[in-house]
Amino acid sequence: MARIRVAVNGFGTIGKRVAEAISKQPDMELAGVVKTKPDYVAKYAVSSGIPLYAPSDRLDAFREKGIPVEGSLEDLLEKVDVVVDATPGGVGKEYKHVYERFGVKAIFQGGEKPEVAEVSFNTFCNYEEALGKKSVRVVSCNTTGLLRSICALSKIAKIKKVRATIVRRASDPKEVKRGPVNAIVPNPAKLPSHHAVDVKTVLPSLDIATTAVVVPTTLMHVHIVFAELEEEVTRDDVVSALEQTPRILLADAGLGLASTADLVEYARDLGRKRYDIPELVVWLDSVAVLGGREVIWMQAVHQESIVVPENIDAIRAVMEAAKSAEETIRITDRTLGLMSGRIP
Ligand SMILES: NC(=O)C1=CN([C@@H]2O[C@H](COP(=O)(O)OP(=O)(O)OC[C@H]3O[C@@H](n4cnc5c(N)ncnc54)[C@H](O)[C@@H]3O)[C@@H](O)[C@H]2O)C=CC1
Ligand SMILES: O=C(OP(=O)(O)O)[C@H](O)COP(=O)(O)O
Incomplete structure (x- = not known):
């Protein structure tokens, strides 16, 4: 089966972690991340082999700093099935119509109002409700x-x-x-x-x-x-x-x-x-x-x-790539090395 192609918009605290977690999933491909600032974090993304994109009005700023970018947010959205929006709280809703225009499913974070998505989500409580949805909000930490x-x-x-x-x-x-x-x-x-x-x-x-x-x-x-x-x-x-x-x-x-x-x-x-x-x-x-x-x-x-593992599960839910919480938890937790039970 084809791997799920995923973009991450926003490469801050949550975005960088979710991006790295996506790249560890056997059924997903990290198509690229979007950053607004041409800073050391952008250089870190490039040196880690992560395809870097920027909003179209920011491309010149990256080029001026000599940081190679693959293209614009829109270029990236053309290539993916799902976008994880990890922009600062309240900014995600500004992108909602862009994601919809490209027909890309969207995972939002807890800093957005619940209305941003069709369902607010936690793997252990309502995984099935998110199956096949166009947008899901992973609740806050x-x-x-x-x-x-x-x-x-x-x-x-x-x-x-x-x-x-x-x-x-x-x-x-x-x-x-x-x-x-x-x-x-x-x-x-x-x-x-x-x-x-x-x-x-x-x-x-x-x-x-x-x-x-x-x-x-x-x-x-x-x-x-x-x-x-x-x-x-x-x-x-x-x-x-x-x-x-x-x-x-x-x-x-x-x-x-x-x-x-x-x-x-x-x-x-x-x-x-x-x-x-x-x-x-x-x-x-x-x-x-x-x-x-x-x-x-x-x-x-x-x-x-x-919230990183729940973001990965949310991607599988919207793509119906795992039919149950147990199925996605098994894959996510193994690939991310997550533990359970008593700390020995
Ligand atoms: N940091 C935390 O403890 C947690 C945060 N969240 C939620 O995750 C979301 C992201 O939060 P953080 O990662 O902490 O934020 P952050 O500030 O660390 O990262 C946000 C990223 O988005 C970029 N950005 C800023 N404006 C942008 C724009 N207009 N378009 C595209 N990218 C833009 C920033 O440069 C940065 O790379 C928020 O909704 C927040 O409430 C959820 C759980 C925990
Ligand atoms: O989502 C979070 O907290 P929350 O669950 O208290 O809303 C994150 O820790 C970010 O919180 P912040 O709004 O204090 O940066």
């Missing part, structure tokens, strides 16, 4: 983390409601202009935070409310989650459900994996490129069940990489 554990838990019991607090990292490591540097900021102070609203774009009937604060760190987000169930479960049931779910890792604080800094160090020790942790990490020690129906846990989200 925090929402992806919440959905992975919530949908794992929903396999053992019906969930009555979820309440979660999100401790958000202030910026990505490469962002120099953002704060706070020395404060904890309710974000937003007026409840709920947008994360609950975003979860409901995938699970509309779930009773969920979230609060969020921003803290001065760049490594990862942390969530403290309370779920009330309709049925009684044991702690062992919950741990076993999490252990058996792909892309969820259980970290033992008692073994020294006690903070986001330790998790990042572990990823470095594994030799993970850019210390990426696309898996959701749940602290095993934190999992508690009160009175049989109330489940509590804490989890960490590596914001720069958690």
